[in-house]
Amino acid sequence: MRTLSLRLGLIxxxxxxxxxxxxxxxxxxxxxxxxxxxxxxxxxxxxELDSFNAVLQPFETRTGITVQFxxxxxxxxxxxxxxxAGSPPDLAAAPSPALLTRFANQKKVVPLENxxxxxxxxxxxxxxxxDLGTIGGHLVQVFSWAALKGLIWYSPxxxxxxxxxxxxxxxxxxxLQAKIKSDGTTPWxxxxxxxxxxxxxxxxxxKEIALSTVGPAIYDxxxxxxxxxxxxxxxxxxxxxxxxxxxxxxxxxGGANKIINTNFGDVGTPMFQNPPKCNMLNQASxxxxxxxxxxxxxxxxxxxxxxxxPDVNTQYAGAHVGAAxxxxxxxxxxxxxxxxxxxxxxxxxxxxVKRGGKLSPNKRTNLSDYPDDLSRSIAQLLTTTKIFKxxxxxxxxxx
Amino acid sequence: xxxxxxxxxLSFIQDQTKLDSILANLDKVxxxxxxxx
Numbered sequence: 001m002r003t004l005s006l007r008l009g010l011i012x013x014x015x016x017x018x019x020x021x022x023x024x025x026x027x028x029x030x031x032x033x034x035x036x037x038x039x040x041x042x043x044x045x046x047x048e049l050d051s052f053n054a055v056l057q058p059f060e061t062r063t064g065i066t067v068q069f070x071x072x073x074x075x076x077x078x079x080x081x082x083x084x085a086g087s088p089p090d091l092a093a094a095p096s097p098a099l100l101t102r103f104a105n106q107k108k109v110v111p112l113e114n115x116x117x118x119x120x121x122x123x124x125x126x127x128x129x130x131d132l133g134t135i136g137g138h139l140v141q142v143f144s145w146a147a148l149k150g151l152i153w154y155s156p157x158x159x160x161x162x163x164x165x166x167x168x169x170x171x172x173x174x175x176l177q178a179k180i181k182s183d184g185t186t187p188w189x190x191x192x193x194x195x196x197x198x199x200x201x202x203x204x205x206x207k208e209i210a211l212s213t214v215g216p217a218i219y220d221x222x223x224x225x226x227x228x229x230x231x232x233x234x235x236x237x238x239x240x241x242x243x244x245x246x247x248x249x250x251x252x253x254g255g256a257n258k259i260i261n262t263n264f265g266d267v268g269t270p271m272f273q274n275p276p277k278c279n280m281l282n283q284a285s286x287x288x289x290x291x292x293x294x295x296x297x298x299x300x301x302x303x304x305x306x307x308x309x310p311d312v313n314t315q316y317a318g319a320h321v322g323a324a325x326x327x328x329x330x331x332x333x334x335x336x337x338x339x340x341x342x343x344x345x346x347x348x349x350x351x352x353v354k355r356g357g358k359l360s361p362n363k364r365t366n367l368s369d370y371p372d373d374l375s376r377s378i379a380q381l382l383t384t385t386k387i388f389k390x391x392x393x394x395x396x397x398x399x
Numbered sequence: 400x401x402x403x404x405x406x407x408x409l410s411f412i413q414d415q416t417k418l419d420s421i422l423a424n425l426d427k428v429x430x431x432x433x434x435x436x
Contacts, residue, residue, distance in 0.1 A: 199408040199409045203408045225433035230426050238418055242411075247415075256412050260413065
């Protein structure tokens with residue numbers, strides 16, 4: 001009997017391994033590996049790591065797989081060394097696809113089209129996500145959690161008191177800027193200090209303007225390096241950004257000195273002073289955490305809300321820039337297959353979504369999974385975005 | 400390229416009248432960045 005049980009256990013185990021290995025229909029939601037480990041290199045720490053661990057908990061319980069997670073912001077050096085030594089992690093999660101694309105171009109990552117259920121994946125994800133992860137005809141990256149950039153934050157209370165209306169068009173936005181200036185304050189708060197990465201926060205604003213100005217084709221040529229920066233089209237994106245800054249940065253509180261020397265996380269501080277020193281700011285959804293940490297009494301929806309940057313060129317209406325956590329497989333094992341299949345499901349993505357700070361690129365994730373109306377509104381904007389493009393800066397070649 | 404882009408943003412904020420030279424410098428970086436492996 002003991003031998004029979006052992007044999008039965010072995011057979012069931014093999015069936016489990018095969019179910020995972022074959023990429024059968026529906027395999028994105030069914031993983032039955034029992035035991036083993038999968039190594040993951042990522043960047044998350046602190047509360048983000050807590051959220052990722054929460055995502056892993058039901059997976060580990062269900063599959064018996066232990067996820068060995070290693071966090072490092074120096075992924076480039078670590079992956080380069082380990083890949084050269086033939087000992088990469090099973091999976092890597094990067095905050096942008098550029099690094100993993102390099103390894104894909106070197107054919108160091110595993111094509112995923114025979115591992116994931118592509119019918120389900122194409123149903124769950126917009127084509128843009130699939131295209132972004134496809135290199136040389138092979139799917140080599142998939143995306144788990146996303147963020148939407150190009151959000152303009154403001155105080156609904158201040159807008160109501162001053163009878164400012166949320167701009168629907170670029171002309172409306174320029175008119176609002178002029179109105180705010182004529183009322184004696186500055187339209188914009190802006191802060192781009194970020195140590196060695198200073199400037200990125202301003203580049204986020206510029207990229208959103210760029211996509212909306214020149215459209216997706218030139219935007220892609222731009223980050224791919226085939227569209228000159230000094231071309232008429234790209235120069236226009238800068239002069240349009242200059243319309244926001246105003247002559248001599250006169251549209252921005254504190255001018256150039258304050259913009260450059262204020263940490264990006266403090267960008268909202270002058271907007272929430274009484275009276276406010278500035279009235280709008282551009283930043284991705286994560287900035288609300290900074291708002292509330294600096295001013296714990298602030299309430300979403302009352303004290304701060306967002307509107308999408310109005311279209312610069314209506315030919316490219318509804319164009320928005322975003323970013324996402326990209327995954328690639330370096331070692332094809334039943335355990336790494338199982339984890340990757342799990343991570344692209346709405347079940348896995350909803351766990352972090354419910355905890356706040358992330359959006360799900362999977363269309364089957366319910367809006368009701370978002371923790372508040374504000375995050376639901378951002379998620380809805382992501383799902384209704386007509387032209388979604390990944391952050392060009394994260395895609396540009398390293399120098 | 401990305402770091403040069405961020406630096407260009409800082410330069411543009413400091414002096415918008417230097418846009419042409421900022422963009423010319425970015426094109427120099429582009430020429431290097433996209434030809435190296």
